[in-house]
Amino acid sequence: MVARIHSLGGYIYEYKKSVANPEVFWAQIAENFHWRKRFTKVLEWNFSNPDIKWFIDGKLNITENIFEKNMYTHADQLAIIWEPNDPNEEHIQLTYMQLFREVNKFANTLKRLNVRKGDRVAIYMPMVPELTIAMLACARIGAVHSVVFAGFSAQSLSERINDAQAKVLLTADGGFRGNKITPLKQIADEALESSPCVETVVVLKRTKTEVNMEVGRDIWWHTAINGQSDECPAEVMDAEDELFILYTSGSTGKPKGIVHTVGGYMVFTAYTFKNVFQYNAGDVYFCTADIGWITGHSYIVYGPLLNGAQSVMFEGVPTWPDAGRFWDIVDKFNVNQFYTAPTAIRSLLAQGMEFVNGKKLTSLKVLGTVGEPINEEAWHWYHDHIGKSRCPIVDTWWQTETGGVMISPMAGITPTKPSFATMPLPGIQPVIVDNEGRELTGNSVEGNLCIRFPWPGMARTIWGDHERFRETYFGSFKNLYFTGDGAKRDEDGYYRILGRVDDVINVSGHRLGTAEIENAINAHPLVNESAVVGYPHEIKGQGIYAFVVCGELSTGGEEGIQKSIRIAVEKIIGPFARPDIIQLVPGLPKTRSGKIMRRILRKVAEGDASNLGDITTLLDEDIVEKIIDGALVEVKR
Numbered sequence: 001m002v003a004r005i006h007s008l009g010g011y012i013y014e015y016k017k018s019v020a021n022p023e024v025f026w027a028q029i030a031e032n033f034h035w036r037k038r039f040t041k042v043l044e045w046n047f048s049n050p051d052i053k054w055f056i057d058g059k060l061n062i063t064e065n066i067f068e069k070n071m072y073t074h075a076d077q078l079a080i081i082w083e084p085n086d087p088n089e090e091h092i093q094l095t096y097m098q099l100f101r102e103v104n105k106f107a108n109t110l111k112r113l114n115v116r117k118g119d120r121v122a123i124y125m126p127m128v129p130e131l132t133i134a135m136l137a138c139a140r141i142g143a144v145h146s147v148v149f150a151g152f153s154a155q156s157l158s159e160r161i162n163d164a165q166a167k168v169l170l171t172a173d174g175g176f177r178g179n180k181i182t183p184l185k186q187i188a189d190e191a192l193e194s195s196p197c198v199e200t201v202v203v204l205k206r207t208k209t210e211v212n213m214e215v216g217r218d219i220w221w222h223t224a225i226n227g228q229s230d231e232c233p234a235e236v237m238d239a240e241d242e243l244f245i246l247y248t249s250g251s252t253g254k255p256k257g258i259v260h261t262v263g264g265y266m267v268f269t270a271y272t273f274k275n276v277f278q279y280n281a282g283d284v285y286f287c288t289a290d291i292g293w294i295t296g297h298s299y300i301v302y303g304p305l306l307n308g309a310q311s312v313m314f315e316g317v318p319t320w321p322d323a324g325r326f327w328d329i330v331d332k333f334n335v336n337q338f339y340t341a342p343t344a345i346r347s348l349l350a351q352g353m354e355f356v357n358g359k360k361l362t363s364l365k366v367l368g369t370v371g372e373p374i375n376e377e378a379w380h381w382y383h384d385h386i387g388k389s390r391c392p393i394v395d396t397w398w399q400t401e402t403g404g405v406m407i408s409p410m411a412g413i414t415p416t417k418p419s420f421a422t423m424p425l426p427g428i429q430p431v432i433v434d435n436e437g438r439e440l441t442g443n444s445v446e447g448n449l450c451i452r453f454p455w456p457g458m459a460r461t462i463w464g465d466h467e468r469f470r471e472t473y474f475g476s477f478k479n480l481y482f483t484g485d486g487a488k489r490d491e492d493g494y495y496r497i498l499g500r501v502d503d504v505i506n507v508s509g510h511r512l513g514t515a516e517i518e519n520a521i522n523a524h525p526l527v528n529e530s531a532v533v534g535y536p537h538e539i540k541g542q543g544i545y546a547f548v549v550c551g552e553l554s555t556g557g558e559e560g561i562q563k564s565i566r567i568a569v570e571k572i573i574g575p576f577a578r579p580d581i582i583q584l585v586p587g588l589p590k591t592r593s594g595k596i597m598r599r600i601l602r603k604v605a606e607g608d609a610s611n612l613g614d615i616t617t618l619l620d621e622d623i624v625e626k627i628i629d630g631a632l633v634e635v636k637r
């Protein structure tokens with residue numbers, strides 16, 4: 001079992017050790033896992049022509065480290081506690097042994113469907129135990145899973161399937177979310193019209209929504225697993241074989257297929273889970289994320305299960321049947337560690353104490369947040385009313401690309417400060433640089449957040465586009481991994497994440513590229529061009545403000561076009577990417593070289609145009625006045 005740090009002194013000691021000799025540090029942690037063949041070298045790396053390898057020559061299977069390795073001690077422990085969308089439906093609990101059997105069964109099913117080591121399997125499923133089972137079944141046989149969040153549209157799903165060239169798609173008839181049903185199979189059918197690489201679709205029956213089953217291509221989950229053995233030998237994988245691809249948004253329109261590999265991801269997620277949450281055997285841990293995002297991969301599935309933890313998985317939404325749902329779940333299962341996003345906290349805070357009063361919440365020991373900066377008001381509400389002032393809050397900063405938590409308190413060990421992610425975990429070496437790439441040493445500095453040295457959980461490439469990987473993460477500052485975030489190191493050496501410095505926005509904890517949304521808007525036949533920026537939003541963290549130039553208005557007039565743009569974005573990306581504000585403008589503020597000056601649009605969207613800076617390079621300065629005049633928020637001049 002991975003060792004756990006117990007004190008601040010222990011943290012400082014481990015941190016120093018990890019910087020002085022990272023290879024010895026990570027090798028000692030990696031020793032705790034089951035390797036079919038031990039690695040011969042810990043690390044090879046190069047950040048300029050990026051090439052990162054951890055645990056070289058090591059052979060293993062991550063599912064053997066979840067199951068076989070722990071079976072003597074954990075067979076009858078709960079692995080997954082699944083809470084359905086509808087509180088009146090029975091919850092499901094799976095022990096490690098039961099989960100193991102289900103995983104093997106589905107692994108054999110995939111094999112029978114002709115899935116081999118290295119093949120990609122796309123997964124477009126609701127938050128049900130079969131989703132976890134499917135991911136682990138892929139890992140068992142060495143197939144690469146590519147989970148696509150079930151809120152994505154047909155077009156987004158199809159794009160991701162094609163990029164990964166997945167040959168199998170796993171989906172469900174539908175997904176329950178609050179009082180709505182998402183018709184997943186219907187969306188998948190539409191996606192598959194433009195994804196000919198998919199040979200087989202396995203469909204789980206969940207909502208009993210009527211679906212179309214294409215003969216020769218589609219098969220029901222229950223039919224497919226019927227008669228399959230619940231024993232399946234683990235495929236022996238190289239430490240650097242791919243475990244999964246997960247698409248994430250960047251500053252260009254095309255999402256990036258972030259690739260994580262077996263050995264390093266395993267060591268990193270297991271280590272960070274245990275230390276950040278200070279998980280103890282027997283604790284019940286609940287992460288509210290969707291498995292369609294990295295938080296679900298690392299901290300619902302892999303991190304907890306590698307530690308033999310009991311992990312709660314919730315199908316529904318925080319506000320249904322009412323805004324007390326999370327707290328009901330905490331009380332129902334006596335949750336000890338609770339991990340959610342600031343946007344959820346803000347939306348529950350806004351609903352008032354009526355949904356918190358009357359809940360016990362006495363089992364809680366640790367609270368966590370992830371996904372975006374947490375504002376002080378939300379932090380205090382969470383701390384005082386949910387944690388009853390006795391639970392440390394771990395504000396965990398990390399990214400899809402980092403695989404696991406990078407900068408965060410360790411619960412109860414690192415003294416916290418509201419809105420600070422505090423200190424780097426052992427093994428993580430953050431640096432702050434100015435725009436010229438000069439390192440800002442010492443405390444009380446602010447700039448671009450980079451990482452100086454590799455860590456086992458870091459992404460290895462972008463699927464099919466290593467050059468883009470190089471350029472995006474290693475092209476900005478020499479020999480540094482650039483996170484895309486701004487950060488401040490305060491007078492105590494504590495890190496505060498300030499948010500993205502690129503064209504990525506964070507809406508309700510969902511990461512979106514502004515270019516992605518613009519592409520969707522521009523696909524509308526009446527739109528000439530558009531520019532999208534984020535603006536501060538009380539609940540969502542950031543809202544989406546779109547400035548749109550139209551040729552002519554349709555019969556519906558301004559309102560008609562705003563509505564049809566919203567529908568278009570929903571269709572092309574998904575409902576969560578719908579613009580909050582759409583302002584029709586006569587033109588965009590462009591420089592003489594044709595670049596949109598987003599800075600100006602950001603200012604307008606923020607409602608403060610009092611200090612626009614230098615606008616003399618604009619082709620047409622008058623356009624700024626017109627945009628401010630027509631703004632759909634109040635703008636200070």
Ligand code: 7RM
Nearest residue numbers: 370371372373395396397398399400497511
């Ligand atoms: C885990 C996840 C990554 C981006 C990242 C940041 C922002 C994440 C925090 C945060 C402030 C935090 N992966 N971010 N955690 N900002 N404090 N604790 O969210 O790939 O989807 O997004 O999210 O901007 O770069 S992600």
